[in-house]
Amino acid sequence: MGSEDNILELKHISKYYPGVTALDDVSLHVRRGEIHALIGENGAGKSTLIKTCSGAIAPSVGEIIINGKSFLSMTPKLSEENGIGVIYQEFNLVGDLTIAENIFLGRAIRKGILVDFAAMEKKSQEVLDSLNIKIKPSTLVKDLSVGYQQMVEIAKAVSQNAKVLIMDEPSAPLTNAEVESMFAVVDLLKSRGVTIIYISHRLEEIFRLSDRITVLRDGQYVTTLETARTNEDELIKYMVGRQLNEVYPTRKADCIQEEVIFEAKAVSGNGDKEISLKIHKGEVLGLGGLVGAGRTEFAEMIFGAEKKISGEFYFKGEKINPKTPKEAIKIGIGLVPEDRKAKGALLGLSIQENINMPIYHRLSKAAVIDYKKAKSIAQKYRKEISIKTPSLEQKVKNLSGGNQQKVILAKWLAAESELLIFDEPTRGIDVGAKQEIYTLINQLVEQGKAILMISSEMEELMGMSDRIVILAEGSVSGEIPREEFNQELIMQLASKERNN
Amino acid sequence: MFLLVMIIFFSTTSQNFLTVRNLMNVIKQVAIYGIASVGMTYVILLGGIDLSIGSIISLVNIVAAYVMVNLGLNPFIAILAALVISTAIGFLNGIIIAKLKMPELIVTFASQTIFAGLAYIICKGTPISRFPDSFLTIGQGYVGAIPIPVIIMVIVFAIGWFISEKTYFGRYFYALGGNEEAAQLSGIDVKWVKCLVYSLSGLFAGIAGLVMLARANTGQPNAGVGYEFDVITCVVLGGVSTTGGSGKMSNVIAGVMIIGVLQNGMVLLNVSSYMQMVVKGIILLIAVGADCVQKQRLLKAKKAAV
Numbered sequence: 001m002g003s004e005d006n007i008l009e010l011k012h013i014s015k016y017y018p019g020v021t022a023l024d025d026v027s028l029h030v031r032r033g034e035i036h037a038l039i040g041e042n043g044a045g046k047s048t049l050i051k052t053c054s055g056a057i058a059p060s061v062g063e064i065i066i067n068g069k070s071f072l073s074m075t076p077k078l079s080e081e082n083g084i085g086v087i088y089q090e091f092n093l094v095g096d097l098t099i100a101e102n103i104f105l106g107r108a109i110r111k112g113i114l115v116d117f118a119a120m121e122k123k124s125q126e127v128l129d130s131l132n133i134k135i136k137p138s139t140l141v142k143d144l145s146v147g148y149q150q151m152v153e154i155a156k157a158v159s160q161n162a163k164v165l166i167m168d169e170p171s172a173p174l175t176n177a178e179v180e181s182m183f184a185v186v187d188l189l190k191s192r193g194v195t196i197i198y199i200s201h202r203l204e205e206i207f208r209l210s211d212r213i214t215v216l217r218d219g220q221y222v223t224t225l226e227t228a229r230t231n232e233d234e235l236i237k238y239m240v241g242r243q244l245n246e247v248y249p250t251r252k253a254d255c256i257q258e259e260v261i262f263e264a265k266a267v268s269g270n271g272d273k274e275i276s277l278k279i280h281k282g283e284v285l286g287l288g289g290l291v292g293a294g295r296t297e298f299a300e301m302i303f304g305a306e307k308k309i310s311g312e313f314y315f316k317g318e319k320i321n322p323k324t325p326k327e328a329i330k331i332g333i334g335l336v337p338e339d340r341k342a343k344g345a346l347l348g349l350s351i352q353e354n355i356n357m358p359i360y361h362r363l364s365k366a367a368v369i370d371y372k373k374a375k376s377i378a379q380k381y382r383k384e385i386s387i388k389t390p391s392l393e394q395k396v397k398n399l400s401g402g403n404q405q406k407v408i409l410a411k412w413l414a415a416e417s418e419l420l421i422f423d424e425p426t427r428g429i430d431v432g433a434k435q436e437i438y439t440l441i442n443q444l445v446e447q448g449k450a451i452l453m454i455s456s457e458m459e460e461l462m463g464m465s466d467r468i469v470i471l472a473e474g475s476v477s478g479e480i481p482r483e484e485f486n487q488e489l490i491m492q493l494a495s496k497e498r499n500n
Numbered sequence: 501m502f503l504l505v506m507i508i509f510f511s512t513t514s515q516n517f518l519t520v521r522n523l524m525n526v527i528k529q530v531a532i533y534g535i536a537s538v539g540m541t542y543v544i545l546l547g548g549i550d551l552s553i554g555s556i557i558s559l560v561n562i563v564a565a566y567v568m569v570n571l572g573l574n575p576f577i578a579i580l581a582a583l584v585i586s587t588a589i590g591f592l593n594g595i596i597i598a599k600l601k602m603p604e605l606i607v608t609f610a611s612q613t614i615f616a617g618l619a620y621i622i623c624k625g626t627p628i629s630r631f632p633d634s635f636l637t638i639g640q641g642y643v644g645a646i647p648i649p650v651i652i653m654v655i656v657f658a659i660g661w662f663i664s665e666k667t668y669f670g671r672y673f674y675a676l677g678g679n680e681e682a683a684q685l686s687g688i689d690v691k692w693v694k695c696l697v698y699s700l701s702g703l704f705a706g707i708a709g710l711v712m713l714a715r716a717n718t719g720q721p722n723a724g725v726g727y728e729f730d731v732i733t734c735v736v737l738g739g740v741s742t743t744g745g746s747g748k749m750s751n752v753i754a755g756v757m758i759i760g761v762l763q764n765g766m767v768l769l770n771v772s773s774y775m776q777m778v779v780k781g782i783i784l785l786i787a788v789g790a791d792c793v794q795k796q797r798l799l800k801a802k803k804a805a806v
Contacts, residue, residue, distance in 0.1 A: 329687040348678040348745050358687040360668035367667040
């Protein structure tokens with residue numbers, strides 16, 4: 001195959017962040033006029049890869065060839081000039097402007113110093129008509145449904161003469177009917193010779209739309225397949241087929257006790273639907289699924305940070321309904337959030353204050369803090385879970401990621417939480433600290449705590465959980481006991497579509 | 501540092517500046533700012549702002565004066581009424597900000613006008629004067645050589661320091677100002693803390709208003725106009741970050757002294773009051789600017805380190 005067939009070639013692209021390799025020598029060839037699907041698990045590097053094409057990030061190493069022109073890195077302007085249009089999951093639209101103004105944002109048609117609204121609306125109408133989109137260009141974007149807003153994005157790209165349209169999870173925010181109209185537009189664009197790179201975790205869509213499929217895994221290129229010559233099982237194998245080589249510290253056998261610490265019965269709300277699960281004393285329940293499956297949203301409801309609409313929570317057999325984190329903490333629930341810096345730690349305060357914050361009122365007599373007690377508590381956990389610091393007065397922002405995580409954990413131990421929810425407990429933490437966190441989790445269940453662990457790392461999920469419940473699009477799609485853990489099964493359940 | 505430079509500057513340019521009498525005068529003059537700045541410190545620690553305190557001071561002036569003169573009641577009752585009302589106004593600000601999630605700027609801006617207007621309505625636009633001597637002592641009396649307003653300021657600062665350093669809810673101010681979401685996820689009742697802080701701001705403004713009334717011996721419906729500006733400047737000059745979460749009560753005392761020395765020095769040097777406004781505005785800009793520049797530099801340094 002000669003390179004003139006390829007409208008876009010990525011050659012040996014790597015992207016390094018401090019301590020993390022997001023892309024490792026990825027090459028990708030996109031043929032003129034095809035729909036090329038890009039798939040992979042969470043963190044496989046799909047979004048990073050397309051960002052190198054759009055100019056949102058510069059690759060550390062590699063070459064981008066568009067229509068035979070070679071670039072070492074792109075800028076948003078350069079990529080637009082070379083006919084690349086990107087529809088991100090978050091739209092770049094201004095709600096209070098009209099469709100026409102959005103389509104011509106930054107390049108308004110002018111008459112002298114005045115904007116020529118009539119001309120802009122006329123041209124927008126032409127573009128919309130050509131795409132069979134039936135909306136009026138004078139409508140305000142904020143009055144449109146999500147589906148139509150996406151259409152405006154597509155129209156914008158078309159009006160900019162995009163030859164390659166990259167779509168990042170375009171179906172995720174849409175209803176089923178909207179997905180159908182989006183497919184129709186995509187087919188239409190293809191028939192007009194537009195090349196499309198389509199990112200999705202919904203395998204059904206991939207088979208419905210694409211000509212070829214490229215699989216990424218852990219920032220590496222795995223393979224490219226002809227859609228007609230493959231099937232779901234094969235794809236899943238490529239997506240998850242990694243060697244499981246991380247060693248997990250072993251925990252004592254028979255940690256799991258009969259007693260159910262926590263139970264959710266048909267809980268809906270915050271985007272989740274009828275989630276039921278049980279966590280026993282001394283058990284690590286893994287919560288798996290793709291990004292956006294509603295796992296964090298579920299944790300937020302348990303912790304009282306978000307409201308549930310229906311269903312019940314039980315804690316040690318008693319019905320609970322925490323409306324604020326304060327109430328949840330009092331019941332005995334602790335949350336170690338995913339975004340440590342934004343939600344977990346009080347970065348500007350000391351280690352000691354972070355650990356004692358939830359129990360400050362209990363440590364106080366007539367509102368005056370007993371600093372002696374506070375210090376001895378902080379001291380105790382510093383030793384117990386070995387927080388590495390020269391002093392308890394050290395501000396948390398000066399600690400490493402692993403130690404920050406330990407401080408947050410110490411906070412919940414000090415508050416005597418019995419159910420600990422870990423949301424991506426080892427994200428952004430170096431390998432050594434990871435092992436320490438795993439050992440700590442083991443110690444906690446050995447002491448009889450119950451743990452709900454949300455993890456997008458397949459290996460971690462399988463290595464640490466006693467049981468895994470998998471969510472897909474806000475519902476439980478399956479539950480797997482430890483004996484039956486396997487990557488393919490987990491992936492299959494995670495990419496299930498909700499039938500509605 | 502800044503304070504020292506200014507003291508040296510004014511003592512070299514004006515021979516009257518470095519006298520004990522004048523320095524005591526400076527402290528006496530700043531007492532009102534100082535008292536109100538304790539509450540404002542909490543508000544700014546939360547990352548908020550309270551523009552209503554000038555009007556609270558005005559209203560307290562009129563309410564206390566009205567109770568003593570027009571109703572002829574005991575000064576003690578007047579003080580109590582004034583403080584209850586000022587705290588209630590602060591609480592009202594707080595509850596609107598916390599429950600309706602309205603921007604602090606607009607809420608306190610609106611209440612500034614509302615309560616300024618109420619002060620005029622109560623006194624029908626005319627000043628009220630002639631208070632009992634016992635009341636005037638608050639503003640004009642001395643204990644030994646020290647003016648009572650100064651003593652009140654010192655006590656208020658001591659209480660203010662104690663609250664922010666030693667009580668659990670005082671530490672919540674820092675937690676909340678640093679990161680509201682993380683604070684909430686650590687089990688802090690964010691709404692409650694906000695109501696408390698704005699109530700305290702109202703309370704301390706109320707105390708400041710009473711001291712002012714007793715000093716001036718006449719209740720003016722426009723007594724507090726513009727005070728929020730000076731008080732905010734004091735707090736910011738004292739190093740409390742306008743983005744919230746960091747700052748120390750002890751440094752705010754220095755901020756208050758800077759404003760005091762500056763005003764006094766400018767008066768001694770015969771700077772016109774119009775020019776004084778210009779200078780004070782510039783100082784506020786510089787103080788906030790320095791904080792922002794420092795933050796950006798830290799951010800850059802951090803990025804460079806990564």
